[in-house]
Amino acid sequence: MSQTSSAPGKMILLGEHAVVFGQPAIAVAVNLRLRCRMEPATSSTLNGAPLSEISHSYVHHAIRLSGHEGPLALTTASEIPSGSGLGSSAAVSTSLLALLLSRRGSFSGEDVARKAFEVELAVQGRASPVDTSTSVHGRGVLIDNAPGENLLWRIQKDSREWYVHHCDVPRLTFVIGFTGIRASTGPLVAKVKRYHDRTVFARDIIQEIGQLTREGITRLRRGDAVGLGELMTKDHRLLTILGVSSPELDRLVSAALPDSYGAKLTGAGGGGSMIALTDRPKQVSEAIRLKGGIPYEVAIGEDGVRIEH
Numbered sequence: 001m002s003q004t005s006s007a008p009g010k011m012i013l014l015g016e017h018a019v020v021f022g023q024p025a026i027a028v029a030v031n032l033r034l035r036c037r038m039e040p041a042t043s044s045t046l047n048g049a050p051l052s053e054i055s056h057s058y059v060h061h062a063i064r065l066s067g068h069e070g071p072l073a074l075t076t077a078s079e080i081p082s083g084s085g086l087g088s089s090a091a092v093s094t095s096l097l098a099l100l101l102s103r104r105g106s107f108s109g110e111d112v113a114r115k116a117f118e119v120e121l122a123v124q125g126r127a128s129p130v131d132t133s134t135s136v137h138g139r140g141v142l143i144d145n146a147p148g149e150n151l152l153w154r155i156q157k158d159s160r161e162w163y164v165h166h167c168d169v170p171r172l173t174f175v176i177g178f179t180g181i182r183a184s185t186g187p188l189v190a191k192v193k194r195y196h197d198r199t200v201f202a203r204d205i206i207q208e209i210g211q212l213t214r215e216g217i218t219r220l221r222r223g224d225a226v227g228l229g230e231l232m233t234k235d236h237r238l239l240t241i242l243g244v245s246s247p248e249l250d251r252l253v254s255a256a257l258p259d260s261y262g263a264k265l266t267g268a269g270g271g272g273s274m275i276a277l278t279d280r281p282k283q284v285s286e287a288i289r290l291k292g293g294i295p296y297e298v299a300i301g302e303d304g305v306r307i308e309h
């Protein structure tokens with residue numbers, strides 16, 4: 001008998017890259033979902049092709065970490081463009097893990113979040129739990145380095161620890177601009193790590209992103225679009241200094257800014273997507289389109305991973 005699950009994409013409002021070093025981050029789930037269907041089979045396949053450890057690394061590691069043995073036919077259908085910085089890989093891992101873990105009864109969100117984080121570590125080498133925990137919990141997620149109100153779970157790796165909290169999602173309007181350039185997260189995270197390890201300057205920038213994200217938490221709670229927007233634009237400049245923006249991202253951010261409270265790249269960068277906080281979504285979408293980007297007017301606060309009945 002086949003079973004189906006689905007998981008949302010996400011956008012990081014503040015704190016990407018710095019969160020890998022234990023700084024805070026804020027992310028929200030978006031109404032672009034990935035669906036995963038699993039059926040018993042005589043050989044393992046993904047969308048009809050033989051399952052390969054190299055080409056399907058997230059799926060391979062998710063199956064391994066779930067402890068499942070035996071062939072499976074998997075089919076995915078995604079509204080989240082892959083390599084877009086919008087959490088498509090995390091959605092693959094969490095939706096598949098939810099299916100595999102729920103075979104023994106219902107799954108726990110924490111269990112899926114831990115295992116999906118392990119999958120990212122195995123594939124990318126370094127990661128934070130922001131993408132995977134947002135895909136599991138949905139709605140809004142605040143990652144911090146100490147426990148606070150609405151704690152969901154704590155995830156640790158080496159000397160770094162992340163406290164994952166639920167975060168209420170205020171009524172704010174965002175437009176995503178996908179550059180159309182697919183970027184993989186691992187090399188960008190590794191690049192920032194090299195920069196961090198070599199220079200005090202990069203370490204200071206990462207601290208500064210952390211500080212700005214803390215301010216962002218207060219602004220978000222107040223629903224202060226002006227304040228949050230300013231911090232987003234500032235964050236984009238800091239991420240540019242860290243070397244993870246691109247000419248295409250900068251072009252889309254500049255195009256969106258005249259009609260936005262703020263704009264920045266989201267996710268790993270190097271291509272992928274930017275986001276704009278605005279109350280003029282049509283104008284921002286048009287400005288993004290005119291500069292060659294693909295706009296998405298998304299709703300935020302979408303449900304997390306679930307089994308579809």
Ligand code: MEV
Nearest residue numbers: 016017127128130267268
């Ligand atoms: C990617 O969506 C976010 C990064 O901070 C990497 C991570 O947190 O694992 C760049």
